[in-house]
Amino acid sequence: MRKMTSLVAFLFVASVFSIPVSGFQGKTNADAFWPGGGFLNNKYSKLTYSTSNAVDRLGYSRYVDDAINEFDSISDANIGFRKLSSGDGEMLSIVIDEKNSSEYARDAFGIMIPFKIDPKTTSYERASNYETWAYAKIWLNDYMMKQHKFTSDERNKTTIHEIGHAFAMEHQYDGVKSVMVSGQISYPDLQQLDISNLQWKY
Amino acid sequence: MNKRTKLTIGIIAMAAAIVGINYTSGTLMAKTEGMKIFSYHADYKVYEDIEELENQSPIIVNAKFTGERETILGDSVTDFVPFSKSKVKIIKVIKGDLEKEDNVLVFEPAAIDSEKNEFVTVEGYNLMNEEGEYTLFLRDTPKENSYQIVGMYQGKYDHSINDNVKNRTFITDFEDATYDDVANEEIIGDNLNHFQKLKDKVVQKYNWE
Ligand SMILES: [Zn+2]
Numbered sequence: 001m002r003k004m005t006s007l008v009a010f011l012f013v014a015s016v017f018s019i020p021v022s023g024f025q026g027k028t029n030a031d032a033f034w035p036g037g038g039f040l041n042n043k044y045s046k047l048t049y050s051t052s053n054a055v056d057r058l059g060y061s062r063y064v065d066d067a068i069n070e071f072d073s074i075s076d077a078n079i080g081f082r083k084l085s086s087g088d089g090e091m092l093s094i095v096i097d098e099k100n101s102s103e104y105a106r107d108a109f110g111i112m113i114p115f116k117i118d119p120k121t122t123s124y125e126r127a128s129n130y131e132t133w134a135y136a137k138i139w140l141n142d143y144m145m146k147q148h149k150f151t152s153d154e155r156n157k158t159t160i161h162e163i164g165h166a167f168a169m170e171h172q173y174d175g176v177k178s179v180m181v182s183g184q185i186s187y188p189d190l191q192q193l194d195i196s197n198l199q200w201k202y
Numbered sequence: 203m204n205k206r207t208k209l210t211i212g213i214i215a216m217a218a219a220i221v222g223i224n225y226t227s228g229t230l231m232a233k234t235e236g237m238k239i240f241s242y243h244a245d246y247k248v249y250e251d252i253e254e255l256e257n258q259s260p261i262i263v264n265a266k267f268t269g270e271r272e273t274i275l276g277d278s279v280t281d282f283v284p285f286s287k288s289k290v291k292i293i294k295v296i297k298g299d300l301e302k303e304d305n306v307l308v309f310e311p312a313a314i315d316s317e318k319n320e321f322v323t324v325e326g327y328n329l330m331n332e333e334g335e336y337t338l339f340l341r342d343t344p345k346e347n348s349y350q351i352v353g354m355y356q357g358k359y360d361h362s363i364n365d366n367v368k369n370r371t372f373i374t375d376f377e378d379a380t381y382d383d384v385a386n387e388e389i390i391g392d393n394l395n396h397f398q399k400l401k402d403k404v405v406q407k408y409n410w411e
Contacts, residue, residue: 097282100274104343104350105285105309106324107357108244115280124280126240126320137280147341148247161245171243183248 026176032197034129037114038168039091039136044202045078047166050086054096058142063152063159064094070160070190071167077202092166094159097139109145109158109184112138112165129168138162153186160190167198236380237314237321241391242283244324248396249356252403259339259352261298264410265290267330268305273313284313284322287348288330290338294411298340307348308338314381321381326391327355328384334360335410355389359401361410363388366398 026032039047051064068081084090097103097111114133115124127133140162145155160179172178178193179185190198249255256262270289276282292304300306310330312323330336339357340349351357384390389397 093280099276099282101309101343101345101348102274102282102285104345104348105274106244106246106283106311107341107350107353108246108311108324111242111244111283111324113242113283124278125318126279126322128240129243135280139283158245165243174248182243182245 026172026178026193027170028193028197029200032170032172032180032193033168033201034170036131037129037133039133041202042078043091044080044167046080046082047092048082048084048088048090049092049094050084050088050090052086052093052095054098054142055094055140058096060096060140060142060155060159063155066156066188067159067163071163071198074190074195074198077199079198079202091134092136092138092163094138094140094162097141097143102139103141103143106141107144108141109148109150110138110140110162112136112162129170136166138166148184150184151186153188154184156189157185157187160187164190164194167202169194169197236382237319239379239381239384239390240320240322241326242322242324244354246325247353249353249400252400252407255339255353255356255400256297258341259297259357260342261300261338261340261349262296262408263292263298263300263338263340264294264296264408265292265308265336265338267332267334267336269332271329273315275313275315279315279318283311283324284315286310286313286329290330290336293335296337296408307345308340309343309348309350311351311354323390325354326389326393327351327358328387328390330358330360331386333362335362336360337404337408337410355393355397356400358388359404360388361405 051061055061055064071079072081086093113136114127114129115135116127116131117134118125124135140159145158157179164180169180171182172180174181176193177191179187179190180194249258268289268291272287273284274287275284287307288310289305290308292300292302292306295302310327312327312329314321337359339352341352343350
């Protein structure tokens with residue numbers, strides 16, 4: 001009984017202070033994804049992507065290759081990739097943030113932004129995370145990762161994290177064992193929670 | 203206690219938790235004919251407490267926004283993530299190598315794309331305004347006289363807003379809100395609780411003079 005009472009008390013306190021109660025286990029299945037977001041599901045079986053010259057020049061190819069391989073090797077999931085040259089109609093571009101000082105504007109290691117097609121102009125326009133995308137772009141911020149003295153494992157994690165966003169995965173709560181937690185964290189691989197969530201959706 | 207009692211208590215507890223969470227989520231504002239909001243998520247350092255934030259901030263100042271702002275947008279929306287260069291006047295130097303009365307540029311991780319009538323931001327950061335009395339946590343950049351805000355929304359606090367942010371608005375980026383609804387808020391969306399936790403300490407420690 002005492003255990004039960006303290007659980008109730010804990011849940012009550014947690015609710016009052018709005019601690020995400022489910023956070024201790026992490027978000028699973030549909031809760032782990034942006035509702036309505038992402039490419040059409042079947043596009044992920046052969047997701048076309050490119051990397052920019054700066055990705056190679058600044059030594060990020062190995063992190064991108066590793067990260068792509070993490071997703072590609074998930075069993076029981078219809079996930080696959082095809083690499084294209086930049087500008088060859090790829091669905092996902094992975095680039096380094098280094099244009100017009102934009103890398104200084106955000107104290108962030110990476111960001112993924114989705115786009116859709118404007119029916120009037122047929123060019124890309126901004127999409128929200130909660131609608132179907134036509135194209136997505138990942139900006140890795142080499143400047144900030146250097147400022148924060150990132151290790152290889154941390155660079156791996158950020159790269160996997162951003163590609164995770166391209167799979168419509170949303171952030172996990174702090175403290176959960178997942179690449180989708182924000183921060184400077186050493187996860188060189190997708191974690192079990194991430195894998196099972198991806199298997200659920202794809 | 204039998205299984206059934208345990209289950210009942212469990213359900214009541216969960217219901218209390220859910221009600222609690224929804225309650226603190228607050229109210230939804232009505233839609234107006236304003237700018238559409240795009241708040242994107244980044245991988246960034248989440249500061250546990252003010253000490254960690256201070257350690258990562260070579261410069262801490264009290265500052266006012268001068269009203270001078272340059273919006274940096276690409277030729278196309280896919281070019282780069284838009285941002286703003288905003289001129290602030292230093293009121294007081296708390297830490298670091300700046301002088302009182304200095305005017306410096308601060309890179310803000312948000313921008314108003316007036317041509318498209320869109321507000322683009324990262325992790326709910328909102329732009330400074332001229333009424334605000336700010337404590338800013340900054341880091342130098344390779345650009346002359348230009349500084350970046352440490353941790354985006356975690357590095358900018360407005361002392362002229364005394365309300366707990368939780369009593370104000372809670373709008374996530376998928377709701378049908380426009381920028382008019384949130385223009386005067388310090389932060390938009392999911393990171394309110396974390397922001398308020400840091401702000402309580404900042405306000406306690408750094409008085410606005
Ligand atoms: Zn993220």
